[in-house]
Amino acid sequence: MSTQALPQSARRGAEHRWLIAVAVVLAALMQVIDSSIVNVALPDMMGNLGASLDEIAWVSTGYILASVVVIPLTGFLGQLLGRKQYFVGSIITFTIASLMCGAAHSLGALVFWRIVQGIGGGALMTVSQAVLFESFPPEEAGVAMALFGLGVMVGPTIGPTLGGWLTDTYGWPWIFYINIPVGILAAWMIYTYVHDPEDQRRPAVIDYAGIALLAVSVGSLQYVLEHGEREDWFASRLMVALATIGGLGGVALIWRELTTDHPAIDFRVLRHRQMWVGTLLGVVMGVGLYAMAFALPVFLQGNLHMTAEQTGIVMLPGAAATAVSMAVVGRLSGRFDPRLLITMGALTFACAAWQLSLITAESGAHDFFWPLVLRGVGLGMMFVPLTTITLAELSLTELPQGTGLYNFFRQLGGSFGIAGISTLVVRFTAQTRATLVEHLDVTDPSTLSRVDMLTHGMMAKGADPGRAHQQALALLDRQVTGQASVIAYSKIYVISAVIMLSLIPLLLLVRRTSGSASAHAVLE
The missing domain is CATH 4.10.860 (DNA Excision Repair, Uvrb; Chain A)
Known part of the structure; x- marks a missing residue:
């Protein structure tokens, strides 16, 4: 038996672990929400700052590039600066950059402060996870990861809704100003209750x-x-x-x-079997999760013409289901084999994706309720045990590097997922449209009847016969393109289901874990 148990003496501040949990979840939630809240405000920023679409895209790109570079360095920077000092400094950097982003009056200033914000934000999720894992005893590790998962999974759901409401009600600067009180509270709580590990050592060489x-x-x-x-x-x-x-x-x-x-990045932590297998599983989960997370809001707004706020409301039941699922799984993770929970979660997620693949252009908000609830339940069942088994074999000194690499590769998997899905949506739409157009023959009675009906509708609105006919053809073309897009998204959901199901055979690589020791002990 090989056991990597965290000694109780190393758990400084464990008596305040629930306050620490609140603080780190606030920090993680702030970072995750900010990754998605900005997108709905980009049109307002374009008009206010006089920027083109390509130029304003750097508001998102600059933040993502900076944060992705910082994530794998968090373990090294925590050792160099002292983890508590680095954590508090990152929160303060993020908060000050948020203030300056809201006060920016030019595109250059906004992009610059978004990059600074990304430098601060890159540490928030990874260091939060390491602090939380160290503060809780092994038997409560599942609950700790469930609390952390709430911020990671719920944040992207409420981000667009919150961003749309703030932008419409107060203006786009407030999507940044809202971080200030949260950042101040999180920084104060971290400074007050979190302690550096006793065996922390500054690296001899940079x-x-x-x-x-x-x-x-x-x-x-x-x-x-x-x-x-x-x-x-x-x-x-x-x-x-x-x-x-x-x-x-x-x-x-x-x-x-x-x-x-x-x-600076200790890839040697991947020598632990649970670590490299869990990281591989995290990449696969990141591809499937981010693919669907990207596709669904785009479909709701682009095809069903919902606003950002309406989209957030539609997705809210799924976020609530994720929260409940994580809370339950956090309690059960010490009693069941994590591989079983992940398998059940993958099957539930795949079932939800299959239900979403049956959507049509006539679907309403109610058609998404149960599929998104199932998706939320599946995510909760996968996230907590996957994080726990990935970090199971790591010692205290390896934990910061391990959490950094795990989050980095999961983020990278998500980037691959979004890039691949965005390409497939365009290609599937073009291919399906070409197929549908082949069946629209100008001599076909049903096609002629449809064009005639649309033409009379345009004439009833005041258009002359020639213009009405052209408008009818243009409308028919949009309808065909819209239907092609619906079919394309249906295929995307099937692909997401297949990706999640591919997690199940990979679980054969995971070692069997036992009881409440699953957080920190692995049975050979």
Whole structure:
């Protein structure tokens, strides 16, 4: 039996663990919400700052690039600066940058402060997870991860709704100002109740080469994933160059970090079987989860013409189901094999995705209620046990590096999922539209009847016969394109289901865990 139990003496501040849980969840929730809340305000920013669509996109891209580069460095930076000091500093950086983003009067200033905000935000989720895992005893680790998961999973759901309401009611700067009181409260609670581990050691050497390789490789790859579809992927020389830099830089980064005595990113933690298997599972889950999370709001707003606020309301029952599911699974994780819970969660998620694949252009909000509730239940059943088994074999000193790598690869999987799904939606829509158009023959009686009906409808609105006929043809074309888009999204949901189901055979690689020790002990 190989046991990596966290000694009680190392759990400084454990008596305040529930206050610590509230503080770190606030920090994580603030970061996750900010990743999605901005998107609904971009049109208002464009008008206010006089920016084009490509220019305003850097408000989101700058934040994502900065945060993705920082995430795998959080373990190293926590050692260098002291984890508590780094955590509080990151929250303060994020909060001040939020204030400056809201006060920005130019696109350049807004993008700059969004990058600063991303630098601060990159640490919030990863360090929160490490602090939470250390503060709770092994038998309560599932509950701790459930609390953390609430912020991770619920945040993207309420983000668009909150962002739409704030933008419509008070203006876009308030999507940033709302972070200020939350950030102040979280920073104060972390400063008051969280303590550094007793065995924390500052690194003897700073790995400047590793940090530079990380920034270049991950930044290039993330840019390709964010903008590849817009640039027609490898038809663009820029995308080819950045993909090459990202690939070669990634290989150089791994070689550098495995051969130096003081790496900024300790890939050696992946030697633990639970860690590398859990990370692989996290990548797969990230692809499937982010793919659906990206596709659903776009479908609701683009095809069913819902507002951002209406979209958030439709998705709210799923968020509530996730919260309830995580709370229940957090209590049950010590009694059941995590592999069983993940399997049940994957099957439930796949069932929800299959139900969503049956949607039509006539679907209403009520048609999404049960599929999204099922999806929420499935996510709750997967997230808590997956996080627990991934970190099971890590010692206290390895935990910060492990959480950083786990979150980094899950985020990277999500980026691959979004990039792949956005490309497939366009291609599936074009292919389906071409197929549908083949069946629209100008000599077909049903087609002629449809065009005639639409023409008379346009004439009833005051158009002359010639113009009414052209408008009818244009409307028919939009209807065909809309139906093609619905079919394309239906295929996307099926793909998401298949991706989640692929988690189940991968669970054979996970070691059997036992009882309440599943958080920190693995049976050989």
